Amino acid sequence: MNPIIQQFKRYGFLSSEAEKAIEDRTKCLFKKKHDHFLKSGQVLSSYFVLEKGLIRAYFYRDNKEVNTWFGEENQIFGSILPIYTNRPSFENIQFLEDSEVYAISVEDLNELYRLYPELNLIGRKIAEEVCVILEERSISLHTESATERYQSLIRLQPRLLSRVNLGHIASYLGITQETLSRIRRY
Amino acid sequence: MNPIIQQFKRYGFLSSEAEKAIEDRTKCLFKKKHDHFLKSGQVLSSYFVLEKGLIRAYFYRDNKEVNTWFGEENQIFGSILPIYTNRPSFENIQFLEDSEVYAISVEDLNELYRLYPELNLIGRKIAEEVCVILEERSISLHTESATERYQSLIRLQPRLLSRVNLGHIASYLGITQETLSRIRRY
DNA sequence: AACATTTTTTGATGTATATCAAAATCAACT
DNA sequence: AGTTGATTTTGATATACATCAAAAAATGTT
Numbered sequence A, B: 001m002n003p004i005i006q007q008f009k010r011y012g013f014l015s016s017e018a019e020k021a022i023e024d025r026t027k028c029l030f031k032k033k034h035d036h037f038l039k040s041g042q043v044l045s046s047y048f049v050l051e052k053g054l055i056r057a058y059f060y061r062d063n064k065e066v067n068t069w070f071g072e073e074n075q076i077f078g079s080i081l082p083i084y085t086n087r088p089s090f091e092n093i094q095f096l097e098d099s100e101v102y103a104i105s106v107e108d109l110n111e112l113y114r115l116y117p118e119l120n121l122i123g124r125k126i127a128e129e130v131c132v133i134l135e136e137r138s139i140s141l142h143t144e145s146a147t148e149r150y151q152s153l154i155r156l157q158p159r160l161l162s163r164v165n166l167g168h169i170a171s172y173l174g175i176t177q178e179t180l181s182r183i184r185r186y
Numbered sequence C: 001a002a003c004a005t006t007t008t009t010t011g012a013t014g015t016a017t018a019t020c021a022a023a024a025t026c027a028a029c030t
Numbered sequence D: 001a002g003t004t005g006a007t008t009t010t011g012a013t014a015t016a017c018a019t020c021a022a023a024a025a026a027t028g029t030t
Helices: A003-008 A016-025 A080-085 A106-115 A119-143 A146-156 A166-173 A177-184 B003-008 B016-025 B080-085 B106-115 B119-143 B146-156 B166-173 B177-184
Strands: A027-031 A036-038 A045-052 A055-061 A064-071 A076-078 A092-095 A099-105 B027-031 B036-038 B045-052 B055-061 B064-071 B076-078 B092-095 B099-105
Touching: A003 A016, A003 A045, A003 A076, A003 A099, A016 A099, A016 A106, A036 A045, A045 A080, A045 A106, A064 A166, A064 B119, A076 A119, A080 A106, A080 B119, A099 A106, A106 A119, A119 A146, A119 B064, A119 B080, A119 B119, A146 A166, A146 A177, A166 A177, B003 B016, B003 B045, B003 B076, B003 B099, B016 B099, B016 B106, B036 B045, B045 B080, B045 B106, B064 B166, B076 B119, B080 B106, B099 B106, B106 B119, B119 B146, B146 B166, B146 B177, B166 B177
Parallel strands: none
Antiparallel strands: A027 A099, A036 A092, A045 A076, A045 A099, A055 A064, A055 A092, B027 B099, B036 B092, B045 B076, B045 B099, B055 B064, B055 B092
16 A cells, blocks of 8 residues: 555545545655755655655755754655745755655645645644654753763664664764764773 | 634634634633743643743753743744643743733643644644744754854844843753853853 | 842863874775 | 775864852842
């Protein structure tokens, strides 16, 4: 089954008409390692699901890349900013492994909200869940040491360590690669 | 006009029936400086608007208070976690000045969503806007120095400095009061 | 105005993390 | 197996911020 529909159904009821309309607008893409899904300022994709693969979201600060999250299989992702404002995200999304991804464009999503207002309940629930995740992330950055953030990460995404290099993880944690290497020594 | 309705209307259309139903469920409270609006684990308020006054949200970490945000007049606030999960927030909300606040309980909000599904569009937009704010907050904590975070704060909430003491602001910035005092020396 | 309380600043020192440079290890390719 | 390039670790030193203690300044109270 279309994995976007599958994810949407976790948040609320979908009529069969709405389901059909989502099906029609879902695109399946096969991407290679190092490809970009979204380059900031370009495509406006709304929600998407990784059927297989691994992604990172990052932005630039002082000409350096800063990772904001990593995405693994069977989760729903989205850049809320484009959905909310209809404007491009500052975030880039890159595949870290060969991947299979299902996506809906922002225009299609907004059309779906217009045609099937019932979808707003699902959209509300997803946005609320993202708020909860972002609140936890803020608190972690606000109050935890680098060591604590590292431990939380390997607890929550244990497979990540073997799938991405240290530099990416250090960037996510907000520390240098050298510091992360020293943290791991113990 | 009921300030909750006024805020809701910024995000989408409200039928007059829905408006009436919100009106019926809105409570107006007058609170004194130092009072608590929400003590974590107690009341389940969803969205609320400060007609007059000033509030802070904070939680405990290692028996110390950590401020997460400050709220001033004419904004809509809410703890998304209780709305999303129906469970109490870890966040406490305290008035820093004598205040007048309009609020809807979580139960009432959920009933409103059931009776007037059109409200889900407004709820979605609000949650999406909160996501955007929380993303900015995370990025600030992730990449900015204490000095930069301080400068952003006084740019975005310039009145705050004269309304709350340094300790509260330092806690929000994630630094000690002594460090903030030294930052300000220049 | 005098006193008590709270808030802010200053000083001395400790710790976590950054920076720069280089070495060691690992992985990919022929 | 040997060469190349990428990744990780190590070492030496610098910087940002924390901690603890105390002084100074501001605010509230009688």
